[in-house]
Amino acid sequence: MSGSDLVFKVSPGGHLQGVVRVAGDKSISHRSIMLGSLANGVTEISGFLEGDDSLATLNAFRAMGVRIDGPQDGNVTVHGVGMHGLKAPAAPLDLGNSGTSMRLLAGLLAGQAFDVEMMGDSSLNSRPMRRVSVPLSEMGAVVEGTEAGTPPLKIKGGQRLKGISYEMPMASAQVKSSLLLAGLYADGETCVTEPAPTRDHTERMLQGFGYEVRVSGSTACVSGGGALRATRIDVPADISSATFFMVGAAIAPGSDVTLQHVGINPTRIGVINILRQMGGDIEVQNERIVGGEPVADIRVRSSQLHGIQIPEEQVPLAIDEFPALFVAAACAEGETLLTGAEELRVKESDRIQVMADGLVALGVDATPTADGMVIRGGEINGGSVDSGGDHRIAMSFAMAALRATGEIKISDCANVNTSFPGFVPLARDAGLQISSQNDG
Numbered sequence: 348m349s350g351s352d353l354v355f356k357v358s359p360g361g362h363l364q365g366v367v368r369v370a371g372d373k374s375i376s377h378r379s380i381m382l383g384s385l386a387n388g389v390t391e392i393s394g395f396l397e398g399d400d401s402l403a404t405l406n407a408f409r410a411m412g413v414r415i416d417g418p419q420d421g422n423v424t425v426h427g428v429g430m431h432g433l434k435a436p437a438a439p440l441d442l443g444n445s446g447t448s449m450r451l452l453a454g455l456l457a458g459q460a461f462d463v464e465m466m467g468d469s470s471l472n473s474r475p476m477r478r479v480s481v482p483l484s485e486m487g488a489v490v491e492g493t494e495a496g497t498p499p500l501k502i503k504g505g506q507r508l509k510g511i512s513y514e515m516p517m518a519s520a521q522v523k524s525s526l527l528l529a530g531l532y533a534d535g536e537t538c539v540t541e542p543a544p545t546r547d548h549t550e551r552m553l554q555g556f557g558y559e560v561r562v563s564g565s566t567a568c569v570s571g572g573g574a575l576r577a578t579r580i581d582v583p584a585d586i587s588s589a590t591f592f593m594v595g596a597a598i599a600p601g602s603d604v605t606l607q608h609v610g611i612n613p614t615r616i617g618v619i620n621i622l623r624q625m626g627g628d629i630e631v632q633n634e635r636i637v638g639g640e641p642v643a644d645i646r647v648r649s650s651q652l653h654g655i656q657i658p659e660e661q662v663p664l665a666i667d668e669f670p671a672l673f674v675a676a677a678c679a680e681g682e683t684l685l686t687g688a689e690e691l692r693v694k695e696s697d698r699i700q701v702m703a704d705g706l707v708a709l710g711v712d713a714t715p716t717a718d719g720m721v722i723r724g725g726e727i728n729g730g731s732v733d734s735g736g737d738h739r740i741a742m743s744f745a746m747a748a749l750r751a752t753g754e755i756k757i758s759d760c761a762n763v764n765t766s767f768p769g770f771v772p773l774a775r776d777a778g779l780q781i782s783s784q785n786d787g
């Protein structure tokens with residue numbers, strides 16, 4: 348998808364108010380389609396994210412012969428075909444902008460009887476895939492990318508996989524999940540050890556489908572040859588999408604926003620921890636467990652933030668939230684320092700460089716480093732920024748306008764639909780003075 352034509356224009360000032368339910372969790376939505384498809388029986392999903400990324404996963408499984416009804420108002424019915432029921436797709440699978448789809452599917456498809464090819468848009472086609480293809484090859488899979496280690500990926504079916512014990516060199520839930528999904532098809536036990544905790548939705552959901560996952564410390568193991576039992580999944584609102592409203596409410600005086608039914612899995616709550624450490628006024632209310640995942644309502648009121656040195660152990664727990672947190676840092680008193688976040692450079696865009704360029708264009712004192720950023724809080728001017736086709740960067744700069752002295756114009760915003768369709772009207776209802784238009 349080319350996102351070059353959608354522009355956000357956001358007038359300066361205002362504040363956020365009200366009760367908001369943001370879009371469904373993207374990570375959980377992907378996994379619900381994958382495991383529902385491989386299960387025996389019918390899986391009912393509610394709260395499914397109808398964004399381009401999770402729809403790419405859904406369409407990939409339809410192309411492999413799975414009957415999937417919906418989505419309709421977030422409801423999806425997946426008629427599982429069992430562990431060995433997928434069929435060869437007639438054409439390469441197009442996964443658009445979605446790294447999660449490509450990396451998790453690489454593992455899942457490595458264990459099938461048929462060949463398959465996967466490709467993406469220009470952003471996905473430049474993201475690193477050796478992080479999955481190398482360990483999958485150790486398991487006996489045949490996964491081939493370009494010479495640069497990028498998509499398209501060709502996976503040769505009919506391979507006999509064997510379990511391995513793998514120590515991940517980086518903290519990545521996608522790599523962990525890819526290997527565990529391949530492990531469902533491998534002889535013996537597949538174990539993945541992570542250098543720091545990463546989101547554990549795959550492990551939780553496998554257990555919800557009745558598949559044993561043994562977790563001990565930083566290692567998760569599965570044995571191949573089991574079966575998945577269809578279940579019901581209630582997808583919570585995505586804390587990564589809630590983040591834009593949390594940061595907006597924190598920085599804009601007079602704000603008071605409650606975000607409903609947000610997933611607060613401990614491996615995802617870095618944004619709450621970091622904002623609180625910066626002086627954010629955040630209340631977590633009505634904590635409950637829904638379908639194996641912790642959920643809560645999150646109330647955020649504006650407060651004066653101050654700069655901090657972000658603890659490195661929080662980085663994987665907030666990895667997708669840094670574009671928005673950089674905006675919070677720009678509004679904070681003093682200096683904020685982020686280190687240990689080099690993974691940000693291989694997301695949908697280079698999130699360190701693209702955010703630094705945008706902040707500097709708005710007059711913010713921001714200096715990118717190899718693995719993070721130094722930001723000194725101060726005034727945010729109006730101006731034009733480029734999102735680099737990155738959904739999270741587009742939405743972060745939209746929220747920056749709440750504290751800017753002039754209009755902020757953001758280009759290349761169409762990919763907001765990958766994770767957060769409906770962002771513009773929802774943000775407008777909450778008080779952001781935003782409009783979107785095709786700039787063709």
Ligand code: SPQ
Nearest residue numbers: 374444445446447518519520521522667694695
């Ligand atoms: O799917 P994609 O494009 O990789 O999405 C991103 C995002 O910002 O939406 C990353 F750019 O989220 C990843 C996240 O960064 C989703 C994810 C998952 O669902 O397992 C894990 C994280 O990636 P990683 O590389 O740290 O494993």
